[in-house]
Every structure is written in C-alpha cells, then in structure tokens.
Amino acid sequence: xxxxxxxxxxxxxxxxTGDAIGQCGTQIFDRFDLPDIEDLASxxxxxxxxxxxxxxxxxxxxxxxxxxxxLRRELVETLGISAARALLxxxxxxxxxxxxxxxxxxxxxxxxxxxxxxxxxxxALEGIVNVQPVRLESDTATGHFYGEFLWHDSAEDEVHIExxxxxxxxxxxxxxxxxxxxxxxxVGRPVLFREVECRATGAQACRxxxxxxxxxxxxxxxxxxxxxxxxxxxxxxxVSNRTxxxxxxxxxxxAPSPEVPATPEKLLVGASAGFNMVCHMLEKVAGTNxxxxxxxxxxxxxxxxxxxxxxxxxxxxxxxxxxxxxxxxEHLIESELFGVEKGAFTGATESRAGRxxxxxxxxxxxxxxxxxxxxxxxxxxxxxxxxxxxxxxxRKSRKVDVRVVAATNVNLRDCTRKGTFREDxxxxxxxxxxxxxxxRDRRADIxxxxxxxxxxxxxxxxxxxxxxxxxxxxxxxxYDWPGNIRELExxxxxxxxxxxxxxxxxxxxxxxxxxxxSANVLAMSGDGLLNPCGQREAARAKxxxxxxxGGDAGSLIDTLLGNGTSLDxxxxxxxxxxxxxxxxxxxxxxxxxxxxxxxLAYRLKRKIV
Ligand SMILES: [Zn+2]
Numbered sequence: 001x002x003x004x005x006x007x008x009x010x011x012x013x014x015x016x017t018g019d020a021i022g023q024c025g026t027q028i029f030d031r032f033d034l035p036d037i038e039d040l041a042s043x044x045x046x047x048x049x050x051x052x053x054x055x056x057x058x059x060x061x062x063x064x065x066x067x068x069x070x071l072r073r074e075l076v077e078t079l080g081i082s083a084a085r086a087l088l089x090x091x092x093x094x095x096x097x098x099x100x101x102x103x104x105x106x107x108x109x110x111x112x113x114x115x116x117x118x119x120x121x122x123x124a125l126e127g128i129v130n131v132q133p134v135r136l137e138s139d140t141a142t143g144h145f146y147g148e149f150l151w152h153d154s155a156e157d158e159v160h161i162e163x164x165x166x167x168x169x170x171x172x173x174x175x176x177x178x179x180x181x182x183x184x185x186x187v188g189r190p191v192l193f194r195e196v197e198c199r200a201t202g203a204q205a206c207r208x209x210x211x212x213x214x215x216x217x218x219x220x221x222x223x224x225x226x227x228x229x230x231x232x233x234x235x236x237x238x239v240s241n242r243t244x245x246x247x248x249x250x251x252x253x254x255a256p257s258p259e260v261p262a263t264p265e266k267l268l269v270g271a272s273a274g275f276n277m278v279c280h281m282l283e284k285v286a287g288t289n290x291x292x293x294x295x296x297x298x299x300x301x302x303x304x305x306x307x308x309x310x311x312x313x314x315x316x317x318x319x320x321x322x323x324x325x326x327x328x329x330e331h332l333i334e335s336e337l338f339g340v341e342k343g344a345f346t347g348a349t350e351s352r353a354g355r356x357x358x359x360x361x362x363x364x365x366x367x368x369x370x371x372x373x374x375x376x377x378x379x380x381x382x383x384x385x386x387x388x389x390x391x392x393x394x395r396k397s398r399k400v401d402v403r404v405v406a407a408t409n410v411n412l413r414d415c416t417r418k419g420t421f422r423e424d425x426x427x428x429x430x431x432x433x434x435x436x437x438x439x440r441d442r443r444a445d446i447x448x449x450x451x452x453x454x455x456x457x458x459x460x461x462x463x464x465x466x467x468x469x470x471x472x473x474x475x476x477x478x479y480d481w482p483g484n485i486r487e488l489e490x491x492x493x494x495x496x497x498x499x500x501x502x503x504x505x506x507x508x509x510x511x512x513x514x515x516x517x518s519a520n521v522l523a524m525s526g527d528g529l530l531n532p533c534g535q536r537e538a539a540r541a542k543x544x545x546x547x548x549x550g551g552d553a554g555s556l557i558d559t560l561l562g563n564g565t566s567l568d569x570x571x572x573x574x575x576x577x578x579x580x581x582x583x584x585x586x587x588x589x590x591x592x593x594x595x596x597x598x599x600l601a602y603r604l605k606r607k608i609v
Contacts, residue, residue: 025112025113025137025138025139025584026135026136026137027113027133027135027136027137028134028135029132029133029134029135029136033133034117034120034121034133035110035114035117035121037121037124037125039106039107040102040106040118040121040122040125041125043055043056043102043106044060044125055102055122055125055126056102056105056106058098058102060126065155065158065159066159066162068155068156068159069159069160069162069163070163072084072088072159072160072163073163073164075087075088076164085173085225086224086225088173088174088177089173089174089176089177089180089222089225089226090177090225090226090273090276091174091177092173092174092175092176092177092178092179092180092181093177093178093180093181093226093271093444094177094181094272094273094444095174095177095178095181096119096177096178096179096180096181096182096183096185097181097182097184097185097272097443097444098444099118099119099122099123099178099182100119100181100182100183100185100186100477101185101443101477101478102118102122103115103116103118103119103122103182103186104474104477104478105478106118108474108478112138112140112470112584113136115470116136116138116147116186117133119178119179119182119183119186120133120149123175123178123179127155128154128155128156128174128175128178129151129152129153129154129155129156129172129175129206130151130152130153131149131150131151131152132149132150132151132152132205133147133148133149134148134149134150134207135147135148136148138187139586140187140188140467140468140469140470140473140504141466141467141468141469141503141504141585141586141587142466142467142504143187143189143212143466143467144212145183145187145189145191145210145211145212146209146210146211147179147183147191147193147208147209147210147211148207148208148209148210149179149207149208150205150206150207151172151175151199151205151206151207151208152205154172154175154199154206156171156172156173156174156175157171157172157198157199157200157206160200161199161200164200166200166201166202167200167201168201169198169200169201170195170196170197170198170200170201170206171198171199171200171201172195172198172200172206172208175195175206175208176193176194176195176208177225177226179193179208179210180192180193180210180226181271181444183210184271184444184447184448185443185444185446185447185477186473187447187473188446188447188450188451188467188468188472188473188476188477189212189213189447189448189450189451189467190212190213190271190447190448190451191210191211191212191213191447192210192211192212192213192216192219192222193208193209193210194208194209194210194216194222195207195208196208196209226271267304267452268301268304268305268308269445269448269449269452270442270444270445270448270449271444271445271448272437272442272443272444272445273442273444274436274437274441274442274445275437275442275444275445278305278434278435278436278437281432281434282305282308282309282312282434283312285309285432285434286309286312286313287313287314289403290403290431290432291384291403291404291405291406291428291429291431291432292306292309292403292404292405292406292431292432292433292434293405293406293407293408293412293429293430293431293432293433293434294306294405294406294407294408294433294434294436295407295408295409295433295434295435295436296407296409296435296436296437296438297409297438297484298409298483298484298486299439299483299484299485299486299487300436300437300438300439300484300485301436301484301485301486302367302407302436303322303365303367303407305434305436306320306322306363306365306405306407307320307322307365309363309405310362310363310365310403310405313363313403315361315362315363315403318359318360318361318362318363319358319359319360319361319362319363320359320362320363320365321355321358321359321362321363321364321365322364322365322367323336323337323355323364323365323366323367324367324368325366325367325368325369325371325372325376326367326368326371327368330373333372333373333376334373334375334376334379334392335348335352335354335391335392336354336355337354337355337356337376337379337380337389338354338356338357338379338383338389338390338391338392339351339352339353339354339356339357339389339391339392339394340352340354340391340392340393340394341391341392341393341394342393343393344391344392344393344394345392345393348392348393351391353391354389354391356383356389356400356402357389357398357400359400359402360400360401360402361401361402362402362403363402363403363404363405364402364403364404364405365405365406365407366380366404366405366406366407367406367407368407368408368409369406369407369408369412369429370408370409370410370412370415370420370421374420374422377421377422377425378422378425380425381422381424381425381428383400383402384404384425384428384429385428387399387400387401387402388400404429406429412426412429412430413426438481438484439481439484439485439487439488440480440481443477446476446477446488449485449488449489450468450473450476450488450492453488453489453492453493454467454468454492454496454505457492457493457496457497458496460493461493461496461497463496463497463499463501464501464502465495465496465499465501465503465504465505466502466503466504467504467505468495468504468505468506469504469505469506469507469585471506471507472495472504472505472506472507472509472510475507475510475511476488476491476510479511479515491510491511491513492505492510494509494510494512494513495509495510498512502587502597503587504585571603574593575589575593575600575603575604578590578592578593578600579604586600586601586604
C-alpha cells in the first residue's frame, strides 16, 4: 500500500488530513505518533501565589503518588478490593468525562484522530500515564468504535506494585475508568475499556482495548462499578405500576382522572458522579417511610426519580399516584388532593376520593409543591402529621397510609420568608431533601441518555437512523441544556424524525428550535448549522458532475488520457475526493458517486489492503 493510497482511510505520520470533523476511519499508529501537545500544554497554568493550578478552566492539584498509594491501601483494607476498585474506576470516569469536554473546546474542528487523541495526551500531561496509541477505528455515524492503546509507566501501577506487589489482576482502575469516561462522552455512547495486560501482573506495558458496551461479553461487574445502584440503567426495571398523571381536572365531580400506565421506556439513566449520588440517596431512604423532597431545575427528571424511589421501596406493590400541583386550577386543588363529598359545592354531583386516598398503601408524588395555596398547604400539613384527610364538604376524617414525595424547582426557604409557603410545612417536607443536579453539571450522563433516547425514538417512530455525527455529538456536549433532560429528549426525538433512514442525526437536525448556542457549539459546527446537513454541498457536487458530463466532458477525458492517468488512479482520486467532500461521511460520499454505501466501503477497503 502506498502512502497515497493509505491517505483514504489511514492518515499516518505527519500527514493528518483525513476527515475534518471526521466521522469514520481506521488509523494504525507508528510508535508515539501523536499530534503536537502545545495546544493542550499551554492551557496548564500554575499560580503558586494564589495556590491554584489550572488546566483550562478546571482547577487541578498536584499530589504525591505515595499519598495515593496510602489511600489505595486504606480503601482496599477497609472496603475490600472490589469496592475500592469500583470507587477508583468511578473517580477516573468522572475525570475522563471532564477531559472530553476540554477536547471539544480545543480540537473540536480537527480531524477525528487528532481530536480523539486529546484524551490520551491529557492523561500524559496530567502525569498519570504515557499513552501509545496502537489502533483507532471509529464510525460515529454507525456507533462503531475500537480503540487499542499501550500504557507505559502507569503511575497507578507504580503505587499499586509498591503497596501490594505483583499479582494476577490488572491494577490500573482509575485509568480504565478515565479511558471509558473520556471515550463514552467523546463518541456519545457507552464505551468500556478493559485492561487486557497490566504491568502489575508482570507485563512490560499495560494494554487496553475499548469497544461499545454492547460488544463486550459479561459486563455486569464493570457496570456495577460504574453504576453501583442496581435500579439505575436496567431495562428490566420498567415502571409497571399504574401511575395517575396530573390530568386536567374540569369539575371535581367528574369521573376520576384516567390512571394510565407509565411508558415502559421510562428508565433512570446515568453514570455521572452527580447521578450516582442521587441514586445513592434514593437507596438510603427507600427502605424508610420518610417524606422526601426532590429539588432541582425543571426538566431534570424529578418524577422519574420519584417513581424509582417508589419502585425500590417497601410500598412497590402499592399505587404510585402523581399530581402536578401547578397544573390544577387553584380552586380545585383541595378537592383533587383530598377528595370531595357530594353536594359540597355546585358541580359536586357525586362523592369522589382524592389523590391521597387513592395513594393509600403507596406513594403520592406532589410536583411543584411551591404552587399550593396556603389553605391547601394547611390541609397537607395535617395529612402529613396526622395521617388523616378530610374530603371537601365532609367532616369525617379518613386514615391514609401514604408516603409523600414532594418536588419543587423553587427555593422553598425563600418562599417561607416571603410568606407564600408555610414554614411548618417546609420543615415537615424537608426531612430528606435530595438535590438533583442539572444536566450541564452531569454531562457524563449524556452518552447514556443519547443512546437510550435514540433507541426509544427509533422504535417509536419506526426510523432506521444509525447514530449521531461527530459534530452532532460535539454540539450536544457543548450545549448548556437550560431545559435539562426533557430538552435533550425532545431534541433527540426531533433529530430522529428529521434524519433520513440509514443516516446519522446531524447537528442541523437537532438545534432547530431557536436554542441559544454558545460560541463553542457554533465554532465546532463548521457550516453544519448553516448548511442543512450537506444538502447544499451535495447539490454543488451534483452540479459539478453535471458540468463535467456536459460541455467539458470531452476536454476532461482528453486531459486524463493525455497525462497517463490510469483507471485505478482515477477511481482512487474520485473516491478520495468524494469522502473528503462528504467530510468523512461514507453514506454521503456514496450518494455523490451514485453507488451504495457497502459498494463504496468495499472499494475503499480494496484500496487500502
Ligand atoms: Zn496497568
């Protein structure tokens, strides 16, 4: 294979053209074939006078590896090797996910390879390990990923060997987590790295291999490390309880709101430190009857966390009843919550139980609790204190056994100061508050959520969308997500609907609803937002071909024959030009050439073997 031929899919050595904002390709590396690290190194700043070290905008610390060794020993001795390993993997995962964000910022518009290698280079820059890339294959549009790297002089091995000596198990746990976290965020789907050889077992260097989670066998153990709570990210844990949604209440005497089952796709999905912390809190409180207050911005998934809490609690076989207090007109809220007796007021033509009674033996989820009227707040306080409710227009108290989970996106403490929320009720609800972080603070969850929603909407809309383009992934990571997970969900649904079958969701399929984009998203989008998914590009290509086939065809053929271009050369150049013009998108290039994607893939492969 000549260098020229290799240029189609393999760009080695100093030649790093290939796929701008690249999406696919295979690269086999010569030893330490890495791009210049200056763009990353220049972001490392020491400010000894203020006691700060910065890597871009992230504060870092310099620590003695010996101290890490002592911590490692203590973790292993107190928690056992499995829990210690899990903790360190999660720590590495968080760090890798963070660095992937930096990659987007620094090399978001570079070729795929240079862009990806930010992670390995940062790992070295941070003093953790010297990474030698061996093989990197990626086709983000189809979700294909394969990465193989050698780790030389791993700091983690050094401390492990010092503390425990050589053994039979690999020991670069934090680093394994880093590689998995970095790559998952980078390619927008869960990717797991395994250390197949390790210096701690006597190998000369450590070797890691990364593939999408679904392509590995027996991942249960590693999944448990990343997602310690068994109820998260598990497809089998579907919401099977019947959930009463906050149906619009017209007249209180109307038939009870229909109780609809929650969709089976509603799963808690995440792997970030923030997500794991919330799951940990849910698990702690699930076994009790304590009132739980879920705090967080709109769209962070409070109801889903409430449903999960119900499902893992002792009340799982009882009903889960949800009500959005803000969705019920003020004058109807009391009858909705506590029920109504026939004749209590005009329109109350029959007696009806409220949500409290219907949640008997189970869980009542009160969303947007801050919007309750003061009168309803008083009744709610009584229900919580006495375990009794009184229907509107009735003097009889009814015993109810209900666990209340309340949620709000406002600061209730402020509301008590303003007098719009009863202080006694606030303290009654604030027994076990759980703060759910916004999506922008748990970006490590984005790849899992992307894959989850992609699967869900592909099947819901019967579309054969293959995945996400690299620039779509970059855009999703750089965006601020003011609407949180709900906004991500809506955006991916829109993307799946807009993308063509057999294609990947591109940036222009996503940000179509007037989102305010940061300079970051705009910078990396190239012309991806202005140029609707290459349509103009394709049209231009067609024009060129049409032109060549018209008046200029004769002279083009004369030139080619005159300069001795062989049929093979011509084909190679044409294929390469199409791939470059389609920015590495093989399907797009195939369309330009008027052949199918497999036909083009076959021809490209033939050129490089
Ligand atoms: Zn190792």
